[in-house]
Amino acid sequence: MKSIIRNFWSLLTIISTIALIGSANAAxxxxxxxxxxxxxxxxxxxxxxxxxxxxxxxxxxxxxxxxxxxxxxxxxxxxxxxxxxxxxxxxxxxxxxxxxxxxxxxxxxxxxxxxxxxxxxxxxxxxxxxxxxRFYEGRHIIGLIAGKMTKTNTIGYIASFPIPEVVRGINAAYLAAKSVNPAIKFKIVWVNTWFDPGKEADAANALIAQGADILMQHTDSPAAMQVAEKKGIFAFGQASNMKAFGPNAQLTSIINNWAPYCISRVKAVMDGAWKSQDTWDGIGPSMVAISKFSEQIPADVRSMAGKARDAIAAGTLHPFTGPINKQDGSPWLKAEEIAPDGDLAGMNFYVEGVEGALPK
Amino acid sequence: MDLLILILQGIIVAATPLVFAAIGELVVERAGVLNLGVEGMMILGAVSGFAITLESGSILIGIVSAALAGGAAALLFGILTQLLLSNQVATGLALTIFGLGLSALLGQGYSGATVMALEKIHITVLSDIPILGAIIFSYDPLIYLSFGLTGCVAWFLAKTRAGLILRAVGENHDAAHALGYGVVKIRLAALVFGGACAGIGGAYLSIVQTPFWVEDMTSGRGWIALAIVVFSTWHPGRALLGAYLFGGVTVVQLHVQGLGVDIQAQVLSMLPYIVTIIVLVMISRDTLRAKLNAPACLNKSFFASS
Missing domain, CATH: 3.40.50.2300 (Response regulator)
Incomplete structure (x- = not known):
């Protein structure tokens, strides 16, 4: 009840602030x-x-x-x-x-x-x-952890829409998991929405019923995290730290950390130095942040994931390093070849080993 | 077999918010009022159910306040449309937008919090029956309430005098008025009942299915509930069935994808809507209208001229 009253007060404050701004016209x-x-x-x-x-x-x-x-x-x-x-x-x-x-x-x-x-x-x-x-850099880390920690060798993946960013995330996580656990299987469910907590929870339940013991999501609400907590399994947070919704379930979160970039761009406008450009940053400049690893992760896995994180940040490890074939077996990257950004930006295929057809 | 049971349980959980909202709206429409504000009443129920549960620590109090919040919103709609004779369609749409906005405002302090979800109840003997026990007797109390509610509404509409009067008001308000029944009072009562049901449906989402609060968490379920009422041709039993069909298609398509069956998920998601459109087309053909039970005075304002 208190919070409701507090909210009305904050509304009043907002309204009065707007009024003030309207009248004042300072520096x-x-x-x-x-x-x-x-x-x-x-x-x-x-x-x-x-x-x-x-x-x-x-x-x-x-x-x-x-x-x-x-x-x-x-x-x-x-x-x-x-x-x-x-x-x-x-x-x-x-x-x-x-x-x-x-x-x-x-x-x-x-x-x-x-x-x-x-x-x-x-x-x-x-x-x-x-x-x-470059969210896929974070997906590489969670793929490594999931591959090491799954007992059923089945990872449940709740996907939103089949756009390159989401497909890239699936591929990155799968390749990483496969590299540490050859028996790994990904079950991918497309919910066709970014945000529908009820449906995301339904999808999480469906995946758990089908044997997934670790969940990954590329949707926006913490519903799947909460289902994982309730069912006593593990999950990875998406976009922000979701630990509040899964204190035991969350292994780590991939956090979208836009602040440093946005601040630098505002600064550029102030200094008159703003220019049109394209920025695609990852863990290195900390546009993608990895939240604290859970104590539930065994120490050796934690250190492995930490090393991978540092290597990606340093630029010595790229999650898409060949040899990698496409799902149909046709070659994509030769040995040691690093995926060009153009391929990543328009990625519309699964890599070899991912099961199921990519929706059109 | 285990998977099948889990799928069935999943369907019933996913469909329960729809059952509450659809049954409530069905009674409202049977009384001749079209309230398009279901989504708004659901989201108000979701936010107040969650907030009050968190503050009071009691799920029961939370659910009761969700019903009260939904009922209050419906009463507001009733005052506008029944007493002030505003257009029902426009007012209903406004109620949805109002509900979404007000709930976002009220819920500001609550995003990020969680409550203990309502637990399943274990009925001795019954819950232990193999298979059947898992399919029928393994739910939280609200699901049993939704079963009971459907039964009671069906009985009320078909077998009681009050139900007959309510239907009479929906079929021909002038005749009901001439017979001395208070059309406006009956409609207001039906509206409040419908709002309370929608509120509970919303609270089921925020307390049971995904026990947290985020804005817009009903994600269009109110509109699906409206479609289910049409689909059911205003019969409570069929509304229950319709809700399970909608919920079922959602849950089954998720499972089908997980199992790797190669059907486009979008096709399955479309199915219930296609059926609804077909039913709508059938209803709009006059000869069938009577058979299909659409209340004749649906969406018509009543004004006692004498």
Missing amino acids: DPLKVGFVYVGPIGDHGWTYEHDRSRLAIEKAFGSKVKTTYLEKIPEGPDAERAIQQLARTDHDIIFTTSFGFMNPTIKVAKKFPKIKFEHATGFKRAENVSTYSA
């Missing part, structure tokens, strides 16, 4: 806008983007003013939302979902003076940069 802080696809309370994708917004506020204090629009569906509404931020004199606007790509480009054309930062897209312009994270 012209840099205006930073964010467009989110989900609610900031999703504990996953959008939650982490919002943490980067808060980090910007913390880093620059009164020199910036941030705004965000949450739960903006990908589609015609997105263009209106981005345009709204552009019209209200924002200096830099972060659009944080793949589906915002075309609207971002369209709005950017109309507002050439405003800088745009689009997460996970591939279309750029004079005033549009793109940024994304």
